[in-house]
Amino acid sequence: MEKVILPNNSKIKTGIRGLDALIEGGLAGGSFHIIAGGPGTGKTLLCGQLAYNVARDSGIGVVFVTFEETAEYLLRNLKYIGIDLVPLYKTNKLRMLDLYTIRGEGLDGLFAHIVETIEEIDAKVLILDSLTAFLAACNTEFEIRTFMKRIEQRLKELNVTTIATLSVRDRENLGLEAFIADSVLYFENKMQETNFVTRFAILKMRGTDHSRRFHRVLLTGEGVAISSN
Secondary structure, eight states: OOOOOOOOOOEEOOOOOOTTTTTTEEETOOOEEEEOOTSSHHHHHHHHHHHHIIIIIIOOOEEEEEEOOOHHHHHHHHTTTTTOHHOOOOOOOOEEEEHHTTTTTTHHHHHHHHHHHHHHHTTEEEETTTTTTTTTTTOSSHHHHHHHHHHHHHHHTTTOEHHHEOOSSSSSOOHHHHSSSEEEEEEEEEETTTEEEEEEEEETTTOOOOSSOEEEEEEEEEEEEEOOO
């Protein structure tokens, strides 16, 4: 298999309609990104759309790790809304791992298994859904900080761009993980008149002149889209 070599200063296009224009063209190679928000805000859906776009359109290998549901259940739910990840297995550009296939290995064992899978397909994008569940074995902030710095360093050595979801009640409850990350994209549901709407804001993105206001999140026939208004 031909290796994909990305320059350290390259950007990976998310392919999410409306998003790349807000972050100067994409996510910096080898960087660590947090998608934070409460339940039902579309974090997993966005990750599924991103994995699909990157693997299909950029030819870049993606490893998608789900800790909160089986890969089979996730694949079925994504296909229901038009995101079919299964054919990408045949191109060797996507691998999915779930808690049920790698349980019992401990935190270090889990990460070692993830790295092994990354190297197997020469992936340059890793999605962790969710970081909240992944770090559940850590008992103190010190343990979280130590492990986060260790995995961040290893992934940067591999020049892997990491996108991890983080469950939070609101912006005031962002944990230590968010401060270590290179960027934080925050999603929330808000009542607007008689309906709930989902919106997102880029709370930070190092080295990027990004949008600094809230944008609507839309579900279209082509998947997730971000409104510029």
